[in-house]
Amino acid sequence: MSEPNRPDAARPAVPPDPATPVSRPGLEAFRYDDAIVRMFAWATVIWGIVAFLVGLIIAVQLAFPAANLGLPWTSFGRLRPLHTNAAIFAFAGNAIFAAVYYSTQRLCKARMWSDRLSRLHFWGWQAIIVSAALTLPFGITQGKEYAELEWPIDIAIAVVWVGFFGVNFLMTLIKRRERHMYVALWFYIATIVTVAMLHVFNNLWIPVGVVHFARTGEVPSIDLIMKSYPVYAGVQDALMQWWYGHNAVAFFLTTPFLGLMYYFLPKAAERPVFSYKLSIIHFWSLVFIYIWAGPHHLHYTALPQWASTLGMVFSIMLWMPSWGGMINGLLTLRGAWHKVASDPVLKFFVVGITFYGMATFEGPMLSVKLVNQLSHYTDWTIAHVHSAALGWNGFLTFGMLYWMMPRLFQTELYSKKLATAHFWIATVGIALYVLSIYAAGVTQGLMWRAFDATGRLQYPSFIETVVVLLPMYWIRVLGGTLYLIGALIGLYNFIQTWRNRPEKYEDVVHYAAPLKPVDESAEPKAKGDIFQANWHRKWERLPVFFTVATLIAVGIGSVISQVPLFVIKSNIPTIATVTPYSPLELAGRDIYIAEGCYNCHSQMIRPLYAETVRYGEYSKPGEFIYDRPFQWGSRRIGPDLAREGVTNPNAFWHWQHFENPTMITPGSIMPPYPWLLTQEVRFNEIQSRVDAMAMMGAPYGELIIGDNAVRHARAQARRVAKEIESQGGPPASDIERSKAVALIAYLQRLGTDLYRDEPLRFTVPPEEGEEDPSDADD
Numbered sequence: 001m002s003e004p005n006r007p008d009a010a011r012p013a014v015p016p017d018p019a020t021p022v023s024r025p026g027l028e029a030f031r032y033d034d035a036i037v038r039m040f041a042w043a044t045v046i047w048g049i050v051a052f053l054v055g056l057i058i059a060v061q062l063a064f065p066a067a068n069l070g071l072p073w074t075s076f077g078r079l080r081p082l083h084t085n086a087a088i089f090a091f092a093g094n095a096i097f098a099a100v101y102y103s104t105q106r107l108c109k110a111r112m113w114s115d116r117l118s119r120l121h122f123w124g125w126q127a128i129i130v131s132a133a134l135t136l137p138f139g140i141t142q143g144k145e146y147a148e149l150e151w152p153i154d155i156a157i158a159v160v161w162v163g164f165f166g167v168n169f170l171m172t173l174i175k176r177r178e179r180h181m182y183v184a185l186w187f188y189i190a191t192i193v194t195v196a197m198l199h200v201f202n203n204l205w206i207p208v209g210v211v212h213f214a215r216t217g218e219v220p221s222i223d224l225i226m227k228s229y230p231v232y233a234g235v236q237d238a239l240m241q242w243w244y245g246h247n248a249v250a251f252f253l254t255t256p257f258l259g260l261m262y263y264f265l266p267k268a269a270e271r272p273v274f275s276y277k278l279s280i281i282h283f284w285s286l287v288f289i290y291i292w293a294g295p296h297h298l299h300y301t302a303l304p305q306w307a308s309t310l311g312m313v314f315s316i317m318l319w320m321p322s323w324g325g326m327i328n329g330l331l332t333l334r335g336a337w338h339k340v341a342s343d344p345v346l347k348f349f350v351v352g353i354t355f356y357g358m359a360t361f362e363g364p365m366l367s368v369k370l371v372n373q374l375s376h377y378t379d380w381t382i383a384h385v386h387s388a389a390l391g392w393n394g395f396l397t398f399g400m401l402y403w404m405m406p407r408l409f410q411t412e413l414y415s416k417k418l419a420t421a422h423f424w425i426a427t428v429g430i431a432l433y434v435l436s437i438y439a440a441g442v443t444q445g446l447m448w449r450a451f452d453a454t455g456r457l458q459y460p461s462f463i464e465t466v467v468v469l470l471p472m473y474w475i476r477v478l479g480g481t482l483y484l485i486g487a488l489i490g491l492y493n494f495i496q497t498w499r500n501r502p503e504k505y506e507d508v509v510h511y512a513a514p515l516k517p518v519d520e521s522a523e524p525k526a527k528g529d530i531f532q533a534n535w536h537r538k539w540e541r542l543p544v545f546f547t548v549a550t551l552i553a554v555g556i557g558s559v560i561s562q563v564p565l566f567v568i569k570s571n572i573p574t575i576a577t578v579t580p581y582s583p584l585e586l587a588g589r590d591i592y593i594a595e596g597c598y599n600c601h602s603q604m605i606r607p608l609y610a611e612t613v614r615y616g617e618y619s620k621p622g623e624f625i626y627d628r629p630f631q632w633g634s635r636r637i638g639p640d641l642a643r644e645g646v647t648n649p650n651a652f653w654h655w656q657h658f659e660n661p662t663m664i665t666p667g668s669i670m671p672p673y674p675w676l677l678t679q680e681v682r683f684n685e686i687q688s689r690v691d692a693m694a695m696m697g698a699p700y701g702e703l704i705i706g707d708n709a710v711r712h713a714r715a716q717a718r719r720v721a722k723e724i725e726s727q728g729g730p731p732a733s734d735i736e737r738s739k740a741v742a743l744i745a746y747l748q749r750l751g752t753d754l755y756r757d758e759p760l761r762f763t764v765p766p767e768e769g770e771e772d773p774s775d776a777d778d
Contacts, residue, residue: 027511028177032105034505036118038408040098041401043126045491047090048397050133052484054083059480061671062637063473068671073137075671077596081148082136087389088146088252090129095397096256097125097165100188102404103263104169107185108176109512117168124160128153139594140226144241144629146248147202151228154203161199166192173543177512180540183279186550187259189543190287193551194251197558202244204231206695212688224685227590229692234624235302235572238632239295239565243558246294253389255287257396261329261353264400268345274331278324280536285321287550289314291557296367299376300606301632302621304571308369310561315367322360329353344419348399351427355391359384374449377602377636379469380441387434390483394430398422398490405497410505414496422489429482436475443468444636449610457613462639467667575622577756580698581749583686583713584720588746590689591681591739593631595673602633603642603750616643616751623754626698638670643751651720652727654744655735676740683737686713703762713742715765720745 061067061076068075101118105111112118131153135141141148149157169192173181209225212218219225232240266273273279295303295311330353333340340346362384366375375381406413413419447465450458459465518541539546565571581589592598605611607618619642624630633640648654656663659677661670690709694700703709720741721732735741753759 024511027513029509029511030109030111030177031507031509033101033111033115033118034408036112036115036122037098037102037404039122040094040101041404041408042494043122044091044094044098044397044401045487045494047086047094047129048394049484049487049491051083051086051091052480052487054079054086056477056480056484058083059473059477062669063470063477065669065671070672070674072139072595072673072675075595075673077599078137078139080596080599081141082133084146085132085136085148086129088248089132092253092257092389092393092397093125093129095393095400096191096252096260097121098404099256099260099263099400100169102408103184103259104172104188107178107182107263108172109178109510110172110176113168113171113175117164121160121164121168124156124164128156128160131156135226139596140223141594141596142203142205142228142230142629143593143596143598143631144202144230144237144245145634146245147241150226151203151205151207152226154199154205157199158196161192162196166196170543170547176543177514179515179518180537181543181546182263183273183276183283184259184263186283186540186546187255187262189547190283190550190554191251191256191259193547194247194255194287194291194554197551197554198244198247198251202240205229206231206692208688208692211692211695212685215688215691220685220688221682223594224682224688227689229628229696231696232628233696234627234630235304235621236565237628237630238298238301238624239303239307239562241630242297243291243294243562246297247291249388250290250293253393254290257356257393258282258286258325260396260400261325261349264403265329265332265349265353268343268349268399268403269333269336269339271332271334271336274328274334278328282321282325282328284553286318286325288553288557289318289321291554292561293318293367295561296372297634298632299367299369299372300608301604302619302624304565304621307561307565312367312369314557316364319361319364322363323357326353326357326360329356344416344423345399345403347420347423348395348402351423352392352395352399355387355395355430359388359392362387373608374445375441376606377634378441378444378448379437379472379635380445381634383434383437383441386437387430390430390433394483395426398426398487401490401494405494409498409501411497411500411502414493414500418489418493422486422493425482425489426486429479429484429486431479432482433476433479436472436479440469440472440476443472448614449608451610457610460614462614463665463667466637466669470669572621572625574625575620575754577759578622578625578753579759579762580626580693580700581746582716582760582762583690583703583709584681584716584742585746585749586689586693587681587686587713588739588742588744589631591676591743592746593629595676598631598633599635600637600670602636602640604632605640605642611640615640616647617754620754623751626693628693628696641747641750645748645750645752646755647751649748650727651723651744651748652729654747655724655729655740658740658743673740676743677735677738679739680737681713681717681739681742683710683713686710701762702764705764708764711765712762716745717741720748 057067058076058079072078101112132149135150135153136148140150142150169188173185205228208227208229209220212220212224230237262273262279292314293311295307296315299308299312301308330350333346333350336346340350365371366381366384402413402419444465447459447468452458539549605615605618612618653664655677658673660672661668687707687709690700691704694704700709703712717736718732721736724730724735724741725732729735
């Protein structure tokens with residue numbers, strides 16, 4: 001029986017035989033599929049450099065807005081989701097798969113169950129990444145953080161993740177030759193089942209293009225084909241999104257990398273994992289507690305306080321198992337610390353695990369409401385995320401690659417000196433990055449809430465809190481540049497190592513005995529200590545049972561924290577004057593989302609004195625019941641827009657702001673949006689957008705009949721265009737079809753429902769050429 005705390009601790013080793021398998025009584029011959037690991041390893045490095053490069057570009061754009069180039073496809077709002085998706089799903093995702101395919105085969109003493117599924121997984125995942133790279137810069141997005149990809153890609157992700165990867169992994173566990181599942185496999189199981197659950201339930205939508213085709217029989221534009229509206233709205237959508245968003249961090253950027261740590265760190269250190277008991281505590285407490293923590297992202301928002309408080313309590317509890325894992329990793333190096341000085345692999349691992357400890361201390365701290373008052377919507381959150389993603393995930397990934405590449409290429413690493421140089425350059429880079437942005441975040445938070453001696457806001461103009469950050473943004477650019485240079489050094493090192501590979505890889509044959517039924521009577525009996533008991537050892541040889549138990553552990557918290565908000569109506573008090581967006585406003589809102597405006601602006605005024613003084617009445621749950629998706633945001637690079645229609649209804653001001661932001665607000669880092677002034681709205685597709693919303697309960701009345709929504713939208717567009725013309729803008733006839741007019745109509749609506757005496761009534765507008773009386777109260 002293998003030692004539970006040593007990866008690959010197997011039966012007495014049989015010398016590998018590279019020749020044709022020979023008959024060995026009682027043993028089965030097999031070969032590992034390292035080709036698939038090499039494919040994922042190369043993809044990790046290449047996509048990592050792409051992610052870092054795009055991140056560097058948008059960092060430059062914040063400090064120097066002209067770097068947006070005045071093009072729609074290169075604007076910050078569109079590139080920022082591309083960066084996050086590339087970093088998470090392309091770089092970290094391929095690293096996860098490389099680690100899983102390498103370690104699972106060796107921990108199970110079995111080749112992956114299906115080579116075909118392995119290849120389908122690889123090429124399917126790369127196709128998903130390419131589709132993200134093609135759609136996001138073109139403004140095709142759901143507008144939900146970490147879940148921006150639209151519905152056809154969502155379906156592809158589910159098929160590749162569950163159908164190819166999940167099935168292949170689980171069948172490999174079932175067909176394994178090593179009886180007990182090592183701790184790394186537990187974390188891989190948790191990753192696969194939880195990510196599948198999160199992805200499916202967060203991505204329930206109605207495709208608008210399908211509605212359009214069913215209504216007209218016409219094939220819509222690619223934008224409408226890809227467009228969807230979520231089945232959740234407002235507060236419910238926010239809770240569901242951050243249940244997904246926080247746990248995407250938990251079960252995509254944490255649990256699989258802990259599995260990676262538990263396998264590759266002992267290998268590199270040539271030491272067993274410090275504590276098997278601690279591994280059990282770490283795993284089960286982490287997967288049970290983590291799933292509850294998402295609502296802490298929504299403190300002081302329109303989410304009911306009980307939900308955010310619940311998230312805070314479990315976030316604080318999460319500190320203990322997280323540090324248990326960090327301690328288990330670092331103490332695995334007992335007796336091997338002298339190797340850290342000379343081994344770049346261990347350098348990367350030690351710093352990566354240290355960053356994990358820092359991030360998992362900071363996360364619970366940021367979930368405390370008092371701290372969150374200061375940190376939320378500031379760059380502090382950005383620093384926290386990057387210290388985890390680039391520090392924990394990035395360093396662990398490069399450490400794994402430096403350990404794996406020589407073994408995958410069956411040669412020596414080209415240069416340890418270059419690997420060490422990569423480590424130090426990246427370390428300096430990440431330090432400059434996070435320290436400067438921590439300073440920026442704290443500065444923002446303090447300036448936003450500062451009052452002078454007379455009780456007035458000390459910095460009433462939002463731009464005052466922006467220009468002061470520019471030096472810190474430039475330091476971030478320097479840090480990001482160094483991190484990218486380190487990755488390029490790593491790529492060069494890996495290419496040179498690959499060039500020194502043998503002419504033909506040695507396809508080693510391994511031998512292991514097949515599993516036989518367990519004699520329960522021969523199992524050792526537990527003696528008092530639950531963590532010495534054989535209950536967990538028994539679970540470790542039952543992969544299907546273990547998977548179901550893990551799913552139950554994460555399902556309990558998901559149900560208890562989510563369901564009450566959907567079934568108890570008092571959680572979201574309705575407001576009589578809140579009505580759906582008009583057809584033109586709905587189209588404008590979709591443009592707002594496509595341009596990625598939510599990356600810079602929030603639409604959530606928290607019930608904090610400084611915010612109500614700055615922005616107006618705090619936001620109410622009932623204001624958002626028709627918001628699909630919600631647009632509360634997670635960062636303020638620009639001011640909050642929840643009351644924009646009340647505080648700034650001037651249509652021509654908005655037009656000029658899109659044309660040249662610095663002319664309106666000197667010092668602004670918002671880029672111009674000239675294409676919005678010339679590109680036209682597809683009015684013939686507005687009816688389908690309205691119909692899709694009506695299918696989910698939006699009361700549009702007669703506007704769902706025929707093309708009434710289109711007529712309504714055209715009439716409102718003429719009114720907004722005439723308003724712009726009357727205030728000194730271009731002729732109304734030249735601009736009434738522009739996207740800018742639709743977006744202005746949306747901005748003029750924001751926050752106004754709360755101040756109405758009666759709700760808006762959508763009536764069938766008159767024939768074209770006449771004013772629309774239904775907009776008279778706007």
